[in-house]
Amino acid sequence: MPNISCKNCALSNLCLPFSLNKQQVEELDQKIKRRKPIKRSEALYRNHEKFTTLFVVRSGAFKSVINYETREQITNFFFAGEIVGLEGIANQQYITTTTALVDSFVCEISAEDLTQFTRKFPSVQQQALQMMSQEIVHNTQAYFHGEATDKLLHFLLHLSKRFQRYGYSSKQFQLPMAKQEIANYLGLASETISRIFTKLQYDNLIEIDNRYITIKEAQHG
Amino acid sequence: MPNISCKNCALSNLCLPFSLNKQQVEELDQKIKRRKPIKRSEALYRNHEKFTTLFVVRSGAFKSVINYETREQITNFFFAGEIVGLEGIANQQYITTTTALVDSFVCEISAEDLTQFTRKFPSVQQQALQMMSQEIVHNTQAYFHGEATDKLLHFLLHLSKRFQRYGYSSKQFQLPMAKQEIANYLGLASETISRIFTKLQYDNLIEIDNRYITIKEAQHG
DNA sequence: CGGTCCCTTGATTCTGTTCAACTGTCGTGG
DNA sequence: CCACGACAGTTGAACAGAATCAAGGGACCG
Known part of the structure; x- marks a missing residue:
């Protein structure tokens, strides 16, 4: 060290x-x-x-x-x-x-x-x-209650801002936690998270390869 | 004053x-x-x-x-x-x-x-x-995600503890907020809150008259 | 006494859960 | 280096819990 x-x-x-x-x-x-x-x-x-x-x-x-x-x-x-x-x-x-x-x-x-x-x-x-x-x-x-998709976007956006603050890219980063953990944190089933990620990718809002995520569109909070 | x-x-x-x-x-x-x-x-x-x-x-x-x-x-x-x-x-x-x-x-x-x-x-x-x-x-x-009923019970219990801390009864008090506001806070529809209160009363866990509430059973948190 | 807002209740719809089976990934040890 | 096993993630089908829509009743205020 x-x-x-x-x-x-x-x-x-x-x-x-x-x-x-x-x-x-x-x-x-x-x-x-x-x-x-x-x-x-x-x-x-x-x-x-x-x-x-x-x-x-x-x-x-x-x-x-x-x-x-x-x-x-x-x-x-x-x-x-x-x-x-x-x-x-x-x-x-x-x-x-x-x-x-x-x-x-x-x-x-x-x-x-x-x-x-x-x-x-x-x-x-x-x-x-x-x-x-x-x-x-x-x-x-x-503290935010909304539709599952909005919750996940809100979460990703918040993550992105935090990473940016510490000098990492806000558009491209690795998720440090499992999808299951995101699900638990947001109060959703992990299957739901999986489906939403698939859908967001289909809609061309993000790209996701395992835990590597790229945010393609500017989202709003 | x-x-x-x-x-x-x-x-x-x-x-x-x-x-x-x-x-x-x-x-x-x-x-x-x-x-x-x-x-x-x-x-x-x-x-x-x-x-x-x-x-x-x-x-x-x-x-x-x-x-x-x-x-x-x-x-x-x-x-x-x-x-x-x-x-x-x-x-x-x-x-x-x-x-x-x-x-x-x-x-x-x-x-x-x-x-x-x-x-x-x-x-x-x-x-x-x-x-x-x-x-x-x-x-x-x-920060708690669960079924609607559990959420409401958790909320009521928390309220009760807070009131107790300030010297009020923990078993009987007046809700200071509208049911709609409880609903918004918990991320539920106000109709759902209404129905759950009715059900809890039917199950003899609470008694509720307008905003006056009496908690009849010891709940766990 | 009238109006507004809050609440309740019922019927219907829909979002997200659950269950189940399958695939992919990663770390470990042969 | 590959095989194995455990765990993580995906996808589909059926189900359930809560949202929404709609209508009516009740409380409180001026």
């Missing part, structure tokens, strides 16, 4: 260092743990576990799952540059089980260290609030 | 003063504006407006609405003791239109003043983070 640090991280302008000067970043760097890779399907944390740590996705992707009786419900996906674990702050315990969709890397900061930082640097305090608010915005915008 | 202040407010242990001592509460009190009543269907703020203020519901109820092309989607409801406007922090603008469901009262604190407070009192800083995390927890738990 290369000698990575916050100060030369490609994601630094999306992450905590965004609001810090060089010296402050050095200080932050000492508190951040760069974790060994998280393997596909390995859990970052589990439901009901005591909250100790916030994570930032360096690379890869994660899903958060909540359990309703027998049923599993995916409530969110997380990609590079996004913060995982914010749910734990409220009651000092995680409320989802969050696992890697593909082999991934994360950075860790302990809840305590983060608290120290927010007290020491007002700009971090402000940024922490903004990141949490961003998560609320995301949840709000994901 | 009675001479209300944070220090004698019934909600203070759910709100910002929770973590403050008497003197600090006095200081807070001077910054909080107690607003004139918000009338039924009046907007607290509108989509795209610049973010300036956070609100706490003193009494009454609100809904947040987002617009997808022609379709209106209710994304959340807010009740006494809950904080409204957190969505605005991320990008300095509100992303929903939030209106009163019934005649209501709110307290206001300007974004600037809140920032001041969080810097001055670390405990407020911590509490702000917890309140935002609580909102994320709420959004996560509201």
Whole structure:
């Protein structure tokens, strides 16, 4: 693993260092743990576990799952540059089980260290609030009920915008999750997702080869 | 309007003063504006407006609405003791239109003043983070796809828990929103909601008279 | 007392689910 | 390197749950 640090991280302008000067970043760097890779399907944390740590996705992707009786419900996906674990702050315990969709890397900061930082640097305090608010915005915008096709388009568009934000192409990318997982997340049957993808391809709106997807037309939100 | 202040407010242990001592509460009190009543269907703020203020519901109820092309989607409801406007922090603008469901009262604190407070009192800083995390927890738990009946039961149960938290009965309360609004929020037709209520009553799980509802059996979540 | 909005109920239609069989893909080990 | 097995995805046919359409009843407000 290369000698990575916050100060030369490609994601630094999306992450905590965004609001810090060089010296402050050095200080932050000492508190951040760069974790060994998280393997596909390995859990970052589990439901009901005591909250100790916030994570930032360096690379890869994660899903958060909540359990309703027998049923599993995916409530969110997380990609590079996004913060995982914010749910734990409220009651000092995680409320989802969050696992890697593909082999991934994360950075860790302990809840305590983060608290120290927010007290020491007002700009971090402000940024922490903004990141949490961003998560609320995301949840709000994901809350959408419509026809199955609209739901899927809305989802794809949202994915596309997120990837774009992190410097990837917004028109062509690889789906990090299985179609079944998209189905679960959207509240549809996986057969329905399959059929809609086929139809969208037929209508020449997208092209899809396995998990590689190309968005051919400008869609609206 | 009675001479209300944070220090004698019934909600203070759910709100910002929770973590403050008497003197600090006095200081807070001077910054909080107690607003004139918000009338039924009046907007607290509108989509795209610049973010300036956070609100706490003193009494009454609100809904947040987002617009997808022609379709209106209710994304959340807010009740006494809950904080409204957190969505605005991320990008300095509100992303929903939030209106009163019934005649209501709110307290206001300007974004600037809140920032001041969080810097001055670390405990407020911590509490702000917890309140935002609580909102994320709420959004996560509201994210549920299942059969129409399960959705409605899940919703009622969640409502019941919220009311209980604020000292109301968890078994008997008045629905603050129209059935149509429940339908929109859950992604169902209002006729479906109507039919399910009828069926639940027939099955002796609830009793419903207009907007008065009594939950007769312990449900599970 | 009249109007509007909200709600209920029934009949019909349709979108999406379920069930089933089959194909494709990927990783592992012989 | 190919064969195998497990899992992921596709497609079709039948079914079911919820939407839509339509009409009427009830609550609340001025």
